[in-house]
Amino acid sequence: MNRLGVDIGGTKIAAGVVDDAGRILARFRRETPRTGRGSDVMAEVVDLIGEVSTRYALAAIGLGAKGVIDTVNGIVLQDGDTLPGWGGTDVAGPVRAAHGLPVAVDNDVRVTALGEARHGAGVGFDRLLVASIGTGVGGGLVFDGEIAHGAHGTAGEIAHLLVPGPGALPCGCGRWDHLEAVAAGPAIAAEYSRRSGRRDVRLTEVADLMHGGDELARETIADAGRVLGAALAGLATAIDVDAVVVGGGVAQIGDAFLGPTRSAFLDAVLEPLERVPVVVAALGNDAPIVGAAELVAGIRDETGVIGQGA
Numbered sequence: 193m194n195r196l197g198v199d200i201g202g203t204k205i206a207a208g209v210v211d212d213a214g215r216i217l218a219r220f221r222r223e224t225p226r227t228g229r230g231s232d233v234m235a236e237v238v239d240l241i242g243e244v245s246t247r248y249a250l251a252a253i254g255l256g257a258k259g260v261i262d263t264v265n266g267i268v269l270q271d272g273d274t275l276p277g278w279g280g281t282d283v284a285g286p287v288r289a290a291h292g293l294p295v296a297v298d299n300d301v302r303v304t305a306l307g308e309a310r311h312g313a314g315v316g317f318d319r320l321l322v323a324s325i326g327t328g329v330g331g332g333l334v335f336d337g338e339i340a341h342g343a344h345g346t347a348g349e350i351a352h353l354l355v356p357g358p359g360a361l362p363c364g365c366g367r368w369d370h371l372e373a374v375a376a377g378p379a380i381a382a383e384y385s386r387r388s389g390r391r392d393v394r395l396t397e398v399a400d401l402m403h404g405g406d407e408l409a410r411e412t413i414a415d416a417g418r419v420l421g422a423a424l425a426g427l428a429t430a431i432d433v434d435a436v437v438v439g440g441g442v443a444q445i446g447d448a449f450l451g452p453t454r455s456a457f458l459d460a461v462l463e464p465l466e467r468v469p470v471v472v473a474a475l476g477n478d479a480p481i482v483g484a485a486e487l488v489a490g491i492r493d494e495t496g497v498i499g500q501g502a
């Protein structure tokens with residue numbers, strides 16, 4: 193039976209009706225209220241789900257949300273920096289109360305990883321590391337088709353890996369020498385600005401310049417890719433994965449970024465991991481919606497008991 197996957201982002205709430213094969217049958221979208229109150233965001237989510245349920249019968253609802261999530265209670269433990277007032281918000285409660293369906297909540301990047309693992313670039317791999325490189329850096333680990341959470345819900349949080357040399361911007365956590373401060377889109381753009389002397393350059397402009405033959409742009413993008421590849425190699429070796437999936441807006445630059453990522457990965461992994469593929473994400477912006485719906489795959493009965501997935 194169809195499930196609803198909801199991706200609660202800093203600017204938009206995107207939802208999709210997802211079938212058992214992981215296909216999105218219908219899409220819905222709202223702007224995220226930026227009032228500084230998480231309850232206002234959840235009221236919009238509940239309203240959106242109400243709109244969906246007038247048209248589609250739903251078995252369950254899965255939600256991906258910013259921040260560190262208490263996945264047992266469906267509550268945001270710690271706020272990300274993209275959504276003011278989000279910390280402490282009860283995500284599962286209002287949805288369950290309004291719609292009476294089984295509900296599950298997890299971190300948006302972990303949910304994205306689950307979507308790629310079950311229906312995207314990670315299909316067929318048992319131990320998967322997913323890296324999302326966009327305006328920030330995030331990640332997820334999916335082992336045997338299930339999200340690995342760790343003891344504190346941070347498993348897969350790769351943003352704060354130490355990397356060589358501070359970039360031109362601080363990390364989202366305020367420190368300087370972290371992966372996110374070198375490989376995220378704003379970090380690459382800021383580094384290009386620093387090297388070129390041009391002010392206020394965005395990543396899309398750096399990518400356009402690179403495609404137009406600007407060697408400095410190509411080198412700046414490649415350097416970020418190499419740092420990512422080396423960091424992922426150390427991580428992949430430590431936890432021994434059988435594939436690495438790289439997604440997010442920066443990955444969409446393509447081979448100018450991913451080529452150096454792959455070669456640095458190969459240079460840095462131990463020999464038994466030399467055949468571990470570094471593949472590009474397959475689901476794009478659909479991954480968090482499909483993954484959120486996968487949180488509630490395998491509903492067994494009307495009591496809301498959630499199984500281990502399809």
Ligand SMILES: [Zn+2]
Binds near residue numbers: 351364367370
């Ligand atoms: Zn950091």
